[in-house]
Amino acid sequence: MTANRTLRSLDTQLDALTEAGVTRIFSEKISTCATRPPELERAVALVRELRASGVAVTLVVHEHKRLGRGLELAALAEQLKAADVGLEFLTGDLQGSHDPSGIVFTVLAALSGMEREYIRDRTLEGHEAARRRGKNIGGAAVARTEPQPA
Template sequence: MLIGYARVSTAAQDLTPQLDALKEAGCEKTYSDKASGARVNRPGLAEAIAYARPGDVIVVWKLDRLGRTMKGLVDLAAELEERKIGLRSITDGIDTSGTAGRLVFNILAAMAQMERELVRERTGAALAVARRKGRFGGRKSVMTQERKNVVAELLKTDMAPSEIAAAIGVSLSTFYRHFPARRGD
């Protein structure tokens, strides 16, 4: 039996094109979700998998409808293979119920893993270059040089650190991060 699964990321998106493609592909039963691919809890996918029996094939419009990560797809494909359930992607032209389809799927999985590792390496290299140039990621500090100058003047008065922080519009923890010596005050 061909069992269809369709997913869109938000409730505002339309499932119709996917459902039409699944029906045209010959799916006798179809399940769907309106949820991000990153979400683990997708009831429609869980129902489709629970309904499938050995020899059945789960059909999707495109592999990315099953999840965002190739690892997740590979794990799902392995689970389906263990249960003797095939996986077919209409637009990607992959059908794991055959030997060639499993080979293509595993090659794509290996390539996706390699791409993730290359992106991680390039990102790490770019961050290292930025750090050497004195640039760091994250939000800019709210404690500007102007505020630090004001704090320096206010510290000469009898104001408590909490009052100074409130006066310049920063949290007490931000104040202490920039003036740790005043923590005991």
Template sequence: MSARYPGMKIGYARVSTDEQNLSLQLHALEKVPCDIILTDKASGADASRKGLRRALRRIKAGDILVVWKLDRLGRSLMDLVKIVEHLNQKRAGLRILTGQGSMIDTTHSEGRLMFSLFAALAEFERELIRERTIAGMKAARRRGVHIGRPRKLSPAQLHTARRWIERRAKTYKQAADSLDVSVTTLRRGLDSFSG
């Protein structure tokens, strides 16, 4: 155990429900040896990973999270980066035992370097997604698509309110009360209404 990581080794194993067999992962984690091993049997992108959540809550400074393979830990690059950022904030390490991710052992400088590269790629991916989202929203606005929360007033209601106010049949307050909205909402709707 290194001086920087004198704490517990917490193992984590996960299989999807169709795999059903944790024995290979458990054997590898027991050989480390891990002080505690938490498991999940879950499949699907929205599956709850209670074992992982318990492991991340339990881990403290100086502990190491040990996982058999990288794909057992995260479902995407950004998911992995979030988990490792959480471990870094707690001053805990991560060790991957086998597979393509086995070069990741944040208890050593080489592993921290590898993970820094993954973090940079994840940041690059986040920026690409952000840029695409902004470009998509601009294109939608140019096509006249409303972006944001649903409007409280329909175009027909705004058209009616404009007629009432222009003909002095109702004040802004009376029109807003008739449409069950605030005067501010009515004014904002009329300002952006082109019908």
């Protein structure tokens, strides 16, 4: 069930990018917790190479969370800005084209990093509360037993 949900989510993103006229799409199924996913590295290398050859380039992303959050997103945006590469998000809080040096972009990027931490903390708190009530979270339950005297 999780795999199907992931596929549908990726399909939605791919459809939106295609509809937006994106000519080269990089995709991967990896957590955005990974600092710099391999396909993102390839995409950034390509846009820099194209820009260095004189072609106007815009990196179009479905949602800012696909690039990273917080400082990671702000750092990547600054690198793109330095290379004179445009940045556009199709959906989400940062929808539209952006100047990464702008204050609005910086604040929203920082808030998205805080959002990740907030969600993580709330999830861990919920799991702990469920465990205290005897519910299993995730895989098989593990019970601690004392060794029996021989």
